[in-house]
Amino acid sequence: MAAVGARPVLYHHPAPAGDAASMSSYFSHGGSSTSSSASASSFSAALAAAPAPTLAEHFDISEFLFDDGAGAVAAPGVFAAAPDGAPVVPDGAAVGGGAVSAAAAHPARSAAAAEAVPVPERPRTERIAFRTRSEIEILDDGYKWRKYGKKSVKNSPNPRNYYRCSTEGCNVKKRVERDKDDPSYVVTTYEGTHNHVSPSTVYYASQDAASGRFFVAGTHPPASFN
DNA sequence: CGTGTTTGACCCGCGC
DNA sequence: GCGCGGGTCAAACACG
Numbered sequence: 001m002a003a004v005g006a007r008p009v010l011y012h013h014p015a016p017a018g019d020a021a022s023m024s025s026y027f028s029h030g031g032s033s034t035s036s037s038a039s040a041s042s043f044s045a046a047l048a049a050a051p052a053p054t055l056a057e058h059f060d061i062s063e064f065l066f067d068d069g070a071g072a073v074a075a076p077g078v079f080a081a082a083p084d085g086a087p088v089v090p091d092g093a094a095v096g097g098g099a100v101s102a103a104a105a106h107p108a109r110s111a112a113a114a115e116a117v118p119v120p121e122r123p124r125t126e127r128i129a130f131r132t133r134s135e136i137e138i139l140d141d142g143y144k145w146r147k148y149g150k151k152s153v154k155n156s157p158n159p160r161n162y163y164r165c166s167t168e169g170c171n172v173k174k175r176v177e178r179d180k181d182d183p184s185y186v187v188t189t190y191e192g193t194h195n196h197v198s199p200s201t202v203y204y205a206s207q208d209a210a211s212g213r214f215f216v217a218g219t220h221p222p223a224s225f226n
Numbered sequence: 227c228g229t230g231t232t233t234g235a236c237c238c239g240c241g242c
Numbered sequence: 243g244c245g246c247g248g249g250t251c252a253a254a255c256a257c258g
Contacts, residue, residue: 146229146230146231147230147231147232148231148249148250148251148252149232149233149249149250149251150231150232150233151247151248151249151250153247153248154246154247154248160248160249162249162250164250166229166230173249175249227258228257228258229256229257229258230255230256230257230258231254231255231256231257232253232254232255232256233252233253233254233255234251234252234253234254235250235251235252235253236249236250236251236252237248237249237250237251238247238248238249238250239246239247239248239249240245240246240247240248241244241245241246241247242243242244242245242246
């Protein structure tokens with residue numbers, strides 16, 4: 001059952017800036033221009049939900065949509081932001097903390113994000129959903145999820161599974177269900193924001209050409225690095 | 227034995 | 243007020 005989900009997946013970003021750039025250029029224009037940076041960040045979050053490498057061939061994000069209480073909008077292969085351009089990722093501490101942090105580490109991206117976020121805080125819970133083509137339902141995003149419920153929904157023959165981040169103090173939840181129209185697709189909905197980094201975050205390092213020393217370029221370095 | 231899953235019951239919001 | 247449907251709880255169970 002949890003054969004796939006039990007194995008932490010490490011998200012390594014050997015060239016974080018390049019990755020982020022290519023992602024955003026490809027996906028950032030689904031909504032209004034002011035929300036493009038938010039879209040980029042969120043897409044990173046979505047990428048963080050990518051399954052294990054061995055299953056990558058079965059993984060394909062077909063739709064990415066925001067469901068921030070204002071109704072979901074989606075277009076195949078394109079981002080669609082909430083009408084008000086609501087930032088889903090305030091400071092890289094989003095649902096896909098690890099990968100997002102890597103992207104946010106890039107100065108240009110951080111600046112863009114700050115520029116496009118006129119609303120500092122948002123009382124309602126942030127929700128982000130995306131549809132993926134995957135044979136597995138548990139997309140391992142590096143976080144530790146604990147299943148707390150399963151429910152059959154009205155308009156779908158497939159049950160919906162409920163997961164909660166098992167990290168203490170973290171209130172992020174996610175729902176996972178198979179697409180009723182096409183069972184080969186999995187609809188994943190994240191709700192909330194992680195208040196911690198991914199347990200399996202890889203702290204990618206850059207090597208100084210002169211000294212040959214490595215520098216941690218990721219988020220918070222692990223204790224062993226000190 | 228600790229941790230995570232299963233699953234029926236319960237709660238609550240919403241539409242009629 | 244009532245029924246329905248979605249979301250959550252929690253005891254039992256499985257597994258490493």
